[in-house]
Amino acid sequence: MKTTINRVSAYVDQEVTIGAWLNNKRSSGKIAFLQLRDGTGFIQGVVVKSAVSEEIFQLAKSLTQESSLYVTGTVVEDSRSPFGYELQVSHLELIHEAVDYPITPKDHGTEFLMDHRHLWLRSKKQHAIMKIRDQIIQATYQFFQREGFTKIDPPILTGAAAEGTTELFHTQYFEEEAYLSQSGQLYMEAAAMAFNRVFSFGPTFRAEKSKTRRHLIEFWMIEPEMAFVTHEESLVIQEQYVQYIAESVLANCQLELLTLERDTAALEKIKAPFPRISYDEAVEFLKEKGFTDIEWGEDFGAPHETAIAESYDQPVFITHYPKSIKAFYMKPDPEREDVVLCADLIAPEGYGEIIGGSARIDDLDLMEQRYQEHQLSGDAYEWYLELRKYGSVPHAGFGLGLERTVAWISGVEHVRETIPFPRLLNRLYP
Numbered sequence: 001m002k003t004t005i006n007r008v009s010a011y012v013d014q015e016v017t018i019g020a021w022l023n024n025k026r027s028s029g030k031i032a033f034l035q036l037r038d039g040t041g042f043i044q045g046v047v048v049k050s051a052v053s054e055e056i057f058q059l060a061k062s063l064t065q066e067s068s069l070y071v072t073g074t075v076v077e078d079s080r081s082p083f084g085y086e087l088q089v090s091h092l093e094l095i096h097e098a099v100d101y102p103i104t105p106k107d108h109g110t111e112f113l114m115d116h117r118h119l120w121l122r123s124k125k126q127h128a129i130m131k132i133r134d135q136i137i138q139a140t141y142q143f144f145q146r147e148g149f150t151k152i153d154p155p156i157l158t159g160a161a162a163e164g165t166t167e168l169f170h171t172q173y174f175e176e177e178a179y180l181s182q183s184g185q186l187y188m189e190a191a192a193m194a195f196n197r198v199f200s201f202g203p204t205f206r207a208e209k210s211k212t213r214r215h216l217i218e219f220w221m222i223e224p225e226m227a228f229v230t231h232e233e234s235l236v237i238q239e240q241y242v243q244y245i246a247e248s249v250l251a252n253c254q255l256e257l258l259t260l261e262r263d264t265a266a267l268e269k270i271k272a273p274f275p276r277i278s279y280d281e282a283v284e285f286l287k288e289k290g291f292t293d294i295e296w297g298e299d300f301g302a303p304h305e306t307a308i309a310e311s312y313d314q315p316v317f318i319t320h321y322p323k324s325i326k327a328f329y330m331k332p333d334p335e336r337e338d339v340v341l342c343a344d345l346i347a348p349e350g351y352g353e354i355i356g357g358s359a360r361i362d363d364l365d366l367m368e369q370r371y372q373e374h375q376l377s378g379d380a381y382e383w384y385l386e387l388r389k390y391g392s393v394p395h396a397g398f399g400l401g402l403e404r405t406v407a408w409i410s411g412v413e414h415v416r417e418t419i420p421f422p423r424l425l426n427r428l429y430p
């Protein structure tokens, strides 16, 4: 029976054939242990000299790393392996011999591994991270479908900057300036007026000059937008969504979390409701913690966020930021015009902001005023104003950065390992 590693539990004590690559091997005079991978998982194949022909045993001993082969053998339960099964090999058929695979079991530097990302993805650790990423994507679709959202795809080529003009990717094709999308939000607001509760999931681009463990040039964002929903109600959706992600990874990725040596107790604690503190309180807190030079009205940097996050073992919402440091579309607090109805969700363990969200300005006059303040006049934004002209309603939404979330849930230090082919400052290869 031809099968894959992730399905072997259905074939205990039966003979199966698996197309695989050799990840690693150990052998002595009488036995060879083949660490096999087929993309769906990892399994050990045991080749006993006395159980196979001399030719097969010699082939097993001479196999090189990343050679491809068909392996035939009997599936047996193996309580010593975290995977739970191994293969007692009866036959091997070499498909292709790999010569001098560059990534050997010894340690390599990050730049070397990044240059070989097309091969590095085959490693056990990278495999585990990508499987967790996939699980978070699946959980996202499940959660928003369950909550009655419609998936809507905003354009990637846009004429309007959503998040300020300093980090835009310019393209040359249209008569007017066109950019790669920084955020689908403005289009998702139009979609919410047509479909009520919507979410998008797609690539976004920021020509960031930052070289930090949290910044990518190209990253994927989930952007829900909800008509007739207040900022408070949006926070509840956000915390339920993040809890759902954690639960779904814990339920479906135990082996991957083990591979990554992730402290799962930290993930078990992710239960809504999450703590909330206002920007004002956060500034006071930081001053007490020794950040004496922070002034009200300044944005927080990574050290500030980390200091705040350290007082909680849950993600924490920082709410009501000063209007002056947030995007033009955010709705002012009716009780205090200098702050906006917004929140950033800060992940624990130093992973920083994973969600940015807010209520949106729904008043036409106020939006026009913001256009002037931000010099956004022009044809590119005309349609966005019209959403405030024809049946404007209160609405709110948010954006969750997929890679930062994967980094946090997987417990990996840097976002570059959480996307298959990262685009960073100075990296376009492979």
Ligand code: 4AD
Binding pocket: 162, 163, 182, 183, 184, 185, 206, 208, 214, 215, 216, 217, 219, 221, 223, 224, 353, 354, 355, 356, 357, 358, 397, 398, 399, 400, 401, 402, 403, 404, 415
């Ligand atoms: O806070 P941001 O810039 O918010 C928006 O773009 C809103 N328009 C979203 C919305 O309300 N629909 O970005 C949202 C999230 C951040 O919290 C962060 O997780 C992620 O996107 N993010 C990045 N991730 C990796 N690399 C970067 N350069 C990122 N910039 C933002």
Ligand code: MG
Binding pocket: 344, 353, 355, 356
């Ligand atoms: Mg933000």
